Amino acid sequence: MPARTDQTDAPAPPGYHDTKPALLARLHKVEGQIRGVTRMVADDRYCIDVLTQIGAVTHALQEVALSLLDDHVRHCVTDAARTDPAAGATKLDELTTAMRRTLRL
Template sequence: MTDTTETADSPAEATDKTAKLRRLHRIEGQVRGIARMIEQDRYCMDVLYQLQAVRAALAKVEDQVLKDHAASCVEQAIRAGDPQAQRRQFHELVDLFGKARR
Protein backbone atom coordinates (compact mmCIF):
# COMPACT_ATOMS: atom_id res chain seq x y z
CA MET A 1 0.00 0.00 0.00
CA THR A 2 1.32 3.42 -0.87
CA ASP A 3 1.69 5.80 2.01
CA THR A 4 0.71 9.26 0.84
CA THR A 5 1.90 11.10 3.92
CA GLU A 6 4.99 13.25 3.52
CA THR A 7 7.67 12.04 5.91
CA ALA A 8 11.41 12.48 5.94
CA ASP A 9 13.35 9.28 5.47
CA SER A 10 15.46 8.20 8.41
CA PRO A 11 19.13 7.58 7.59
CA ALA A 12 18.47 3.83 7.54
CA GLU A 13 15.45 4.24 5.25
CA ALA A 14 17.45 6.48 2.92
CA THR A 15 20.23 3.87 2.80
CA ASP A 16 17.70 1.09 2.08
CA LYS A 17 16.11 3.18 -0.66
CA THR A 18 19.51 3.90 -2.19
CA ALA A 19 20.39 0.20 -2.13
CA LYS A 20 17.10 -0.75 -3.82
CA LEU A 21 17.52 1.92 -6.47
CA ARG A 22 21.13 0.89 -7.11
CA ARG A 23 20.00 -2.72 -7.54
CA LEU A 24 17.19 -1.69 -9.90
CA HIS A 25 19.59 0.37 -12.02
CA ARG A 26 21.89 -2.66 -12.23
CA ILE A 27 18.92 -4.81 -13.31
CA GLU A 28 18.02 -2.20 -15.91
CA GLY A 29 21.53 -2.55 -17.35
CA GLN A 30 21.22 -6.33 -17.36
CA VAL A 31 17.95 -6.11 -19.29
CA ARG A 32 19.54 -3.81 -21.88
CA GLY A 33 22.37 -6.34 -22.17
CA ILE A 34 19.88 -9.14 -22.77
CA ALA A 35 18.23 -7.09 -25.51
CA ARG A 36 21.64 -6.67 -27.17
CA MET A 37 22.25 -10.40 -26.86
CA ILE A 38 18.99 -11.10 -28.67
CA GLU A 39 19.79 -8.50 -31.34
CA GLN A 40 23.15 -10.24 -31.85
CA ASP A 41 21.51 -13.69 -32.06
CA ARG A 42 23.50 -14.95 -29.09
CA TYR A 43 23.19 -18.55 -27.96
CA CYS A 44 19.78 -19.17 -26.38
CA MET A 45 21.18 -20.73 -23.22
CA ASP A 46 23.34 -17.64 -22.59
CA VAL A 47 20.24 -15.47 -22.89
CA LEU A 48 18.29 -17.78 -20.59
CA TYR A 49 21.04 -17.64 -17.96
CA GLN A 50 20.91 -13.86 -18.02
CA LEU A 51 17.10 -13.87 -17.80
CA GLN A 52 17.34 -16.09 -14.73
CA ALA A 53 19.85 -13.69 -13.18
CA VAL A 54 17.47 -10.77 -13.74
CA ARG A 55 14.58 -12.74 -12.27
CA ALA A 56 16.65 -13.56 -9.16
CA ALA A 57 17.75 -9.93 -8.78
CA LEU A 58 14.15 -8.71 -9.07
CA ALA A 59 13.09 -11.27 -6.46
CA LYS A 60 15.64 -9.80 -4.03
CA VAL A 61 14.26 -6.30 -4.55
CA GLU A 62 10.72 -7.64 -4.15
CA ASP A 63 11.69 -9.35 -0.88
CA GLN A 64 13.11 -6.11 0.49
CA VAL A 65 10.04 -4.08 -0.51
CA LEU A 66 7.84 -6.74 1.10
CA LYS A 67 9.89 -6.54 4.32
CA ASP A 68 9.60 -2.76 4.24
CA HIS A 69 5.84 -3.04 3.79
CA ALA A 70 5.56 -5.39 6.76
CA ALA A 71 7.76 -3.14 8.90
CA SER A 72 5.83 0.00 8.06
CA CYS A 73 2.30 -0.33 6.68
CA VAL A 74 1.37 -3.63 8.30
CA GLU A 75 3.05 -2.77 11.60
CA GLN A 76 1.27 0.60 11.63
CA ALA A 77 -2.12 -1.10 11.19
CA ILE A 78 -1.32 -3.49 14.03
CA ARG A 79 -0.13 -0.72 16.37
CA ALA A 80 -3.23 1.33 15.59
CA GLY A 81 -5.37 -1.61 16.71
CA ASP A 82 -7.56 -1.17 13.64
CA PRO A 83 -8.85 -4.61 12.62
CA GLN A 84 -10.23 -3.26 9.34
CA ALA A 85 -6.84 -1.79 8.36
CA GLN A 86 -5.14 -5.04 9.38
CA ARG A 87 -7.49 -7.07 7.18
CA ARG A 88 -7.00 -4.63 4.30
CA GLN A 89 -3.20 -4.93 4.54
CA PHE A 90 -3.44 -8.71 4.69
CA HIS A 91 -5.84 -8.95 1.73
CA GLU A 92 -3.67 -6.64 -0.38
CA LEU A 93 -0.76 -9.05 0.06
CA VAL A 94 -2.90 -12.13 -0.61
CA ASP A 95 -4.32 -10.53 -3.76
CA LEU A 96 -0.91 -9.50 -5.01
CA PHE A 97 0.67 -12.91 -4.53
CA GLY A 98 -2.44 -14.64 -5.88
CA LYS A 99 -2.05 -12.66 -9.13
CA ALA A 100 1.63 -13.57 -9.31
CA ARG A 101 0.80 -17.28 -9.38
CA ARG A 102 -1.53 -17.00 -12.39
Protein backbone atom coordinates in the same frame (compact mmCIF):
# COMPACT_ATOMS: atom_id res chain seq x y z
CA MET B 1 -0.17 34.31 9.48
CA PRO B 2 2.35 31.50 8.72
CA ALA B 3 1.16 28.41 6.90
CA ARG B 4 0.36 25.40 9.04
CA THR B 5 2.71 22.47 8.82
CA ASP B 6 0.46 19.84 10.35
CA GLN B 7 2.15 16.48 9.84
CA THR B 8 -1.11 14.54 10.26
CA ASP B 9 -2.27 15.68 6.82
CA ALA B 10 0.90 14.48 5.12
CA PRO B 11 0.80 10.93 3.73
CA ALA B 12 3.01 8.44 5.51
CA PRO B 13 6.20 7.57 3.64
CA PRO B 14 6.17 4.16 1.95
CA GLY B 15 7.47 1.17 3.89
CA TYR B 16 10.57 1.06 1.69
CA HIS B 17 11.48 4.67 2.53
CA ASP B 18 14.58 3.63 4.49
CA THR B 19 15.77 1.17 1.83
CA LYS B 20 14.91 3.32 -1.19
CA PRO B 21 18.56 4.00 -2.21
CA ALA B 22 19.36 0.28 -2.16
CA LEU B 23 16.18 -0.58 -4.10
CA LEU B 24 16.95 2.04 -6.73
CA ALA B 25 20.51 0.73 -7.05
CA ARG B 26 19.18 -2.81 -7.56
CA LEU B 27 16.66 -1.63 -10.14
CA HIS B 28 19.33 0.29 -12.05
CA LYS B 29 21.42 -2.89 -12.07
CA VAL B 30 18.44 -4.87 -13.41
CA GLU B 31 17.92 -2.21 -16.06
CA GLY B 32 21.52 -2.68 -17.16
CA GLN B 33 21.10 -6.46 -17.20
CA ILE B 34 18.05 -6.14 -19.44
CA ARG B 35 19.97 -3.91 -21.84
CA GLY B 36 22.67 -6.59 -21.84
CA VAL B 37 20.13 -9.28 -22.74
CA THR B 38 18.82 -7.07 -25.54
CA ARG B 39 22.37 -6.71 -26.90
CA MET B 40 22.89 -10.47 -26.64
CA VAL B 41 19.82 -11.13 -28.79
CA ALA B 42 20.81 -8.38 -31.25
CA ASP B 43 24.28 -9.98 -31.48
CA ASP B 44 22.82 -13.47 -32.09
CA ARG B 45 24.37 -14.92 -28.93
CA TYR B 46 23.88 -18.57 -28.03
CA CYS B 47 20.36 -19.33 -26.72
CA ILE B 48 21.54 -20.88 -23.47
CA ASP B 49 23.67 -17.83 -22.68
CA VAL B 50 20.68 -15.54 -23.24
CA LEU B 51 18.46 -17.77 -21.09
CA THR B 52 21.06 -17.76 -18.33
CA GLN B 53 21.04 -13.97 -18.29
CA ILE B 54 17.24 -13.87 -18.34
CA GLY B 55 17.29 -16.15 -15.29
CA ALA B 56 19.66 -13.74 -13.55
CA VAL B 57 17.38 -10.77 -14.34
CA THR B 58 14.33 -12.67 -13.13
CA HIS B 59 16.08 -13.57 -9.87
CA ALA B 60 17.17 -9.96 -9.36
CA LEU B 61 13.59 -8.71 -9.80
CA GLN B 62 12.33 -11.38 -7.42
CA GLU B 63 14.81 -10.13 -4.81
CA VAL B 64 13.48 -6.59 -5.24
CA ALA B 65 9.91 -7.89 -4.84
CA LEU B 66 10.83 -9.82 -1.68
CA SER B 67 12.50 -6.74 -0.25
CA LEU B 68 9.40 -4.66 -0.93
CA LEU B 69 7.15 -7.31 0.64
CA ASP B 70 9.42 -7.43 3.70
CA ASP B 71 9.33 -3.65 4.07
CA HIS B 72 5.54 -3.66 3.65
CA VAL B 73 5.13 -6.20 6.46
CA ARG B 74 7.62 -4.54 8.79
CA HIS B 75 6.25 -1.04 8.33
CA CYS B 76 2.85 -0.69 6.69
CA VAL B 77 1.17 -3.81 8.11
CA THR B 78 2.75 -3.52 11.56
CA ASP B 79 1.94 0.18 11.91
CA ALA B 80 -1.65 -0.32 10.75
CA ALA B 81 -2.20 -3.26 13.11
CA ARG B 82 -0.83 -1.24 16.05
CA THR B 83 -3.01 1.79 15.43
CA ASP B 84 -6.25 0.30 14.08
CA PRO B 85 -7.14 -3.42 13.99
CA ALA B 86 -9.50 -2.93 11.01
CA ALA B 87 -6.77 -1.13 9.05
CA GLY B 88 -4.36 -3.91 10.04
CA ALA B 89 -6.73 -6.54 8.66
CA THR B 90 -7.04 -4.53 5.43
CA LYS B 91 -3.25 -4.35 5.12
CA LEU B 92 -2.99 -8.12 5.67
CA ASP B 93 -5.53 -8.71 2.89
CA GLU B 94 -3.54 -6.35 0.69
CA LEU B 95 -0.37 -8.29 1.53
CA THR B 96 -1.98 -11.60 0.61
CA THR B 97 -3.07 -10.19 -2.75
CA ALA B 98 0.40 -8.79 -3.39
CA MET B 99 1.99 -12.15 -2.54
CA ARG B 100 -0.38 -13.97 -4.90
CA ARG B 101 0.59 -11.55 -7.68
CA THR B 102 4.28 -11.85 -6.90
CA LEU B 103 4.18 -15.65 -6.70
CA ARG B 104 1.70 -15.91 -9.62
CA LEU B 105 -0.80 -18.02 -7.67
